Amino acid sequence: MSRRIVFNAWGALAGAALLTTALADPAAETLPSVTFSNDTMGAAIASLADTIFQNSRDAIVRVTSEDELGTVAGTGFFADAQGTIFTLSSLVGDGLDVTVIFDKRKYSARLLAKDRRSGIALIKVEDVGPTPFLVRGDSRKLKVATPLLAIGYPLDHDATPSFGLIGGFDRKSKGRFFTTTHIRANIPVQRGQGGSPVLNMDGEVIGILVSGFERGAGGYVLPIRAADKVRSDYRRFGDVRHGWAGVTLQEIPHVNHGSKMAIDVIDPTGPAAAAGFRAGDVVLRVGDTEIHEPEDALDASFFLTAGDAISVRVARGTEVMDISFTPTEHPLEHLGNLQAFGGSQTIAPTPSTPHP
Secondary structure, three states: OOOEEEEEOOOEOOOOOOOOOOOOOOOOOOOOOOOOOHHHHHHHHHHHHHHHHHHHHHHEEEEEEEEOOEEEEEEEEEOOOOOEEEEEHHHHOOOOOEEEEEOOEEEEEEEEEEEOOOOEEEEEEOOOOOOOOOOEOOHHHOOOOOEEEEEEOOOOOOOEEEEEEEEEEEEEEOOEEEEEEEEEEEOOOOOOOOOOEEEOOOOOEEEEEEEEEOOOOEEEEEEHHHHHHHHHHHHHHOOOOEOEOOEEEEEEEEEEOOEEEEEEEEOOOOHHHHHOOOOOOEEEEEOOEEOOOHHHHHHHHHOOEOOOOEEEEEEEOOEEEEEEEOOEOOOOHHHOOHHHHOOOOOOOOOOOOOOO
């Protein structure tokens, strides 16, 4: 049975091991064996994790806001030296009463932008001078079993590290699609840790903890690349600008040039129609993302930006061609009613979350 997904962009769904051993020449008949005692390995892990924690903790803050139900508290971290902070949309509410505890002092924070698709918010603390910030890592280079360290503010405790491993890379959870691939991290999660930075063993932030699952046994992490798309849009335009093409993609029964995704319906008022796409075109690549299945299209579409031209490779009959088009904002983007077109916040539908 084929799957049919409506896109709001090309569209955005409108719908290391910690200790490694160098192996010998692969052609050799035997490989050297290396044995670590539990004490040795435990000490090495603890030492490295503590170093990362001590070097990073000053850039991580507690975020609180007030609403009609009381105080909501969670975690955030500085994205730059100008006081810009990544946190979760659910922590900042309407942005009217947001505070940040940094360097044992409380500061008022201003809401810059909220993105319903990623669940990320940008806030800013003014008049604090240059702030410490976390260095970005490349979330695309991560592999299953890579060790990670999350640092956040659980409950009413001070900044706390949590160690774990990558369990997988998921495009959906419990039958619901994410708007981009999320990292499934086997890291213990407690209330208040939502918005925590998740770091690799080089001390680089590779993602943001956005939800917990299985009663806090693990959590989903939004790759930092996706959060940086939100920040880049804000810096360029003063708001988040997800792109829209106005197409519906249909999974076809037979693979064509490695892809099973074809254009089904084209909105005659959308930019895809103006660019010359046709129903039946098999989508092979969007920008630098190869398309093989529906989830690949979701990943590619999340990173489209309204106003930025992008090249799409399609197969039309026996011909393969590249078509450039410029996504626009969805006509209903500012009405806050994207659910009808598949737009949704990337918070996993799980029984427990790391934030109140």
